[in-house]
Amino acid sequence: MTALSAAARRLVPSSVGGRNLLGGATALVVVVLVLESTEPFRHSQLATLSYYGIAAVGLTVLTGLNGQISLGHGALMAVGAYTTALLLDSDGVPFGLALLASAAVTALVGILVGAAAARLHGPYLAGATLALAVGAPGLAVHFDSLLGGEQGLRVASPTAPQWFDDTMFFITGSGIGNQEYLAYLGWGTLLLVMVLLANLVASRFGRIWRAVRDDEVAAELSGVRLGHTRVLAFVVSAACAGLAGSVLAMVVRLAAPSGFTIVLSLSLLTAVVVGGLGSLTGALLGSALLVFLPPAVTDLGTAAGLSDVRAAELAPLVYGVVLVVVILVAPSGAMGLIRRLWQSVRNRRRGNEQGGTG
Template sequence: MVQQTERPAARPAPPLTRRLRWRPRSTLARHGLAVLLALVAVVVVVETTSPFRNSQLATMSYYAIAAAGLTVLTGLNGQISLGHGALMAVGAYTTGLLLGPDGEGAPPLPLVMLAAAAVTALVGAVVGAAAARLHGPYLAGATLALAVAVPGLAIYFDHPLGGEQGLRIASPDVPDWFDAAIWFLFAHETPGAKYLAYLGWGTLLLVLLLLANLMAGRVGRVWRAVRDDEVAAELAGIRLGRVRVLAFVVSAACAGLAGAVLGVVVRLAAPSGFTIVLSLGLLTAVVVGGLGSLTGALLGSALLVFLPPAVTNLGIGAGLDGTQAAQLAPFVYGVVLVLVMLLAPSGAVGVLKTVWGRRRRSPR
């Protein structure tokens, strides 16, 4: 007789695996569920914070939209851009021209925002086609020239674009259906600052959903292949120029959408709001948060918005005057950037992943 050997008992699934079995298998469904949970968190935060915090959240939303687009271009495709502030200016000025100072006879706001994204994507296609053969510092220099030139164009064409004073942009009215929904849920009306926070974060979550699915699919894999090894990607049949232009178009559309949100939040599109400092700030947010990560774009944008006021308040509390405390904020931000580059080159997201991996591997 043939002796039958007993099969070893199946190992029980790790606790983390058992907890995550309920997750949808579809990538789109997983991302949609994450966005839905994030939307619930946004509603809770917006409804429980002050109007000042609501305005800060609205500011963070357009920074994060632009940083998410820059993540696609720099973190995923490997193209360094110092001109995203100029692309945001294109979106903001398009919004200002369509909405006007009073909003009378203007198209619906969603159409205006889509138009701003489309116009900026067209500009991005032209710039991307011109810069498709540039690499490293040459590409950075070309986009830096764009960041310097676009605000100057607004001053040169002062009649349609308002010159140095810029274009006043009408603040959007709260839609009746939105006001009724907030009244049904929380029994109060929706102030303007709160609606702008909802508008910015709703747009941001939609952008994150679209980019997350794009990055997880074939297009995202092609972008990573070009970033990691251009020669191998070209031998595999990938057209490098077309891939780079596509990344630039997607990133520019996000920047234009961010500029549209900035315009309705600030109610102004002026050259002083789109200097090279804005472009450098966006790139800094992407680096500090973590290159190639949409979560890193969120974390970097939060640092960009909330760190300077916190440092200023600490400086005033320590006895500094207002001017000295305001000058302390960029210094601390620069120190944080240097420390992140030296101690955590993968950014805040990389640090969190490392800590989480150690906790999972540690015996209990």
């Protein structure tokens, strides 16, 4: 066992970037296996999880690492979704370019919002971003000739290119459906974002963000420019939200104000808290809870004899109970609890080995 573990360690790259790439490649293999062994309904759920995850990991950079509380990420996702809808409505614009343009446009909005937010702290920042989340959907109604009003804009969903279809047929022996392709598109984007953010978090910028979060005065005395640091974190987080909104628009095939209410912003923040502040993997776990818990609770309520309406109303209650329990039992979130359990197992194993040696 020791020889096997030593050989496995030698296969792991020594650099942080190499380990992150290896982790991303391993996760991609898992995604392929899951998507090829599940039905179309799960493909739809996994596609939904992908855009929730992209937005949540971006919010983790802002809130978990830099300490800025944002309640307006739903509005930033709306910017990305509407940008994608407008671009895909034009002939000849590839969806890859629409993704990049959505991230770039939302990053520009993030510069403006982040510059104002850099002067605010705590509840004042939360209140300002809350106003953004509440007011942004009204812009679509005001500019209804461009943005479609309450009905929103229909989005032309991309189809799998021939090379991708041929590649998946060669690997799996079967064709690929449109919903499955959207799940691949969303998860490919999510894994790329997670690898890039993991490298960024491990870099000098990540250390500066954590320093500002932990002690602003000490960071400023060390020469850190607080305003620039906060704006940079907001821009990175906004770009991720724009990407998430773009994927959402392609998956749902619609960009409408009803999809970007304050509930979306609160849900993203809840996912970050439940998963564990500052953990990219934890943000993904929290997003999975957002996607899979409500339908599971609804099905249990229906099986218990509740009506469809009452069973659907039960889901937010259970999610709220889960949130309260996590905060009380594991203040550091699900990932913090997993780390503590793993550390206790390792300590117990070391103690047994030392006892056996003695």
